[in-house]
Amino acid sequence: MYHLSKRYRYVITPFSSISLSDRLLFGIPKKGRLHEHCLSLLNGADINFYRHNRLDIAPVSNLPIALVFLPAADIPKYVADGNVDLGITGQDMILESQAEERVEQLLDLGFGKCKLQVQVPIKSNIKKVEDLVGKRVVSSFVVLASAYFEELDKKYLSDDQKKEGKKTKIEYVSGSVEAACALGLADGIVDLVESGETMRAAGLHAISTVCNTEAILIRNKHSSNDSLIAKITSRIKGVIAAQKYVLLNYNIQRHSLSKATKITPGRQAPTVSPLDNGDWVEVQSMVCKDEVAEIMDKLEEIGAKDILVFKIDNCRV
Numbered sequence: 122m123y124h125l126s127k128r129y130r131y132v133i134t135p136f137s138s139i140s141l142s143d144r145l146l147f148g149i150p151k152k153g154r155l156h157e158h159c160l161s162l163l164n165g166a167d168i169n170f171y172r173h174n175r176l177d178i179a180p181v182s183n184l185p186i187a188l189v190f191l192p193a194a195d196i197p198k199y200v201a202d203g204n205v206d207l208g209i210t211g212q213d214m215i216l217e218s219q220a221e222e223r224v225e226q227l228l229d230l231g232f233g234k235c236k237l238q239v240q241v242p243i244k245s246n247i248k249k250v251e252d253l254v255g256k257r258v259v260s261s262f263v264v265l266a267s268a269y270f271e272e273l274d275k276k277y278l279s280d281d282q283k284k285e286g287k288k289t290k291i292e293y294v295s296g297s298v299e300a301a302c303a304l305g306l307a308d309g310i311v312d313l314v315e316s317g318e319t320m321r322a323a324g325l326h327a328i329s330t331v332c333n334t335e336a337i338l339i340r341n342k343h344s345s346n347d348s349l350i351a352k353i354t355s356r357i358k359g360v361i362a363a364q365k366y367v368l369l370n371y372n373i374q375r376h377s378l379s380k381a382t383k384i385t386p387g388r389q390a391p392t393v394s395p396l397d398n399g400d401w402v403e404v405q406s407m408v409c410k411d412e413v414a415e416i417m418d419k420l421e422e423i424g425a426k427d428i429l430v431f432k433i434d435n436c437r438v
């Protein structure tokens with residue numbers, strides 16, 4: 122059982138009642154695509170908690186924080202209204218809740234990347250988004266879909282159609298959006314696409330993109346917990362960097378050093394240490410994990426030896 126009013130915050134576990142009034146409240150998606158990523162981020166940031174079965178509030182054992190597990194769609198509003206101080210949700214959810222002006226966006230988190238796209242049946246006569254104007258669209262993102270089609274309505278409906286009050290009809294469904302066309306509910310849908318598998322399985326294809334999205338860390342603009350928020354943000358930044366970068370170590374002859382440091386400039390600058398063997402130096406540099414194979418090829422081409430790649434467990438950047 123829990124109570125989230127500002128006057129009286131507490132959580133009752135089967136063993137005790139824990140006061141929330143002196144804890145920073147951190148909203149975490151309780152299920153869905155973002156949930157597991159958030160748990161691994163919390164783990165990497167050494168934010169330890171025990172979540173009792175069925176309880177949506179979990180006190181953190183090593184920091185004055187309580188995690189509040191909430192639907193991703195509700196987190197922007199909770200953060201904007203100050204019910205929680207900090208939260209993780211999708212950029213799409215922030216826009217859909219019209220909370221972008223009411224929360225501070227602290228950090229792009231690099232997961233939950235996908236696109237909100239307009240999709241129609243492959244076999245339909247509708248080939249481009251203008252062809253959908255005036256027809257029926259179904260979505261879970263009605264605010265974003267309405268704003269998107271309002272602009273298209275202005276552009277593509279004739280003056281007579283506008284006078285008659287014709288516009289694209291946007292209808293809300295909470296899930297299984299991709300089934301709407303096959304069920305005869307809609308001529309097109311607006312839904313999230315990552316790999317495109319769901320879309321293709323439903324016989325749909327994308328004809329335009331409403332927006333791109335990824336998970337983001339947001340804070341309430343008036344929270345009094347600035348120093349703890351800065352600490353959490355810095356830890357999460359470190360976890361993301363550790364996932365994104367590897368440490369590259371190699372030996373190179375001094376006369377090729379300037380070429381080598383162009384290939385591995387590092388985040389600030391590479392570390393260069395002389396080797397006992399006078400002509401050679403050792404270089405250490407953080408490089409993007411995605412680019413490491415190509416960078417190793419280039420280093421080899423200019424004569425680098427003993428090229429080693431190390432995983433970074435954690436870091437501060």
Ligand SMILES: Nc1ncnc2c1ncn2[C@@H]1O[C@H](COP(=O)(O)OP(=O)(O)OP(=O)(O)O)[C@@H](O)[C@H]1O
Nearest residue numbers: 152153154155193211213214233234235313315334
């Ligand atoms: N296929 C995807 N790939 C990457 N990110 C996604 C994908 N689908 C959704 N997301 C991101 O995750 C957020 C939550 O979506 P999800 O569908 O998991 O929501 P949910 O409604 O909380 O969970 P569920 O669908 O299980 O009810 C979305 O707003 C979006 O930012």
Ligand SMILES: O=P(O)(O)OC[C@H]1O[C@H](OP(=O)(O)OP(=O)(O)O)[C@H](O)[C@@H]1O
Nearest residue numbers: 154296297313314315316317318319320
């Ligand atoms: O392009 P894809 O990789 O197939 O991903 C897209 C699907 O992912 C999301 O749903 P999810 O699978 O999270 O479940 P949901 O439909 O219950 O929200 C989204 O709503 C799409 O249906």
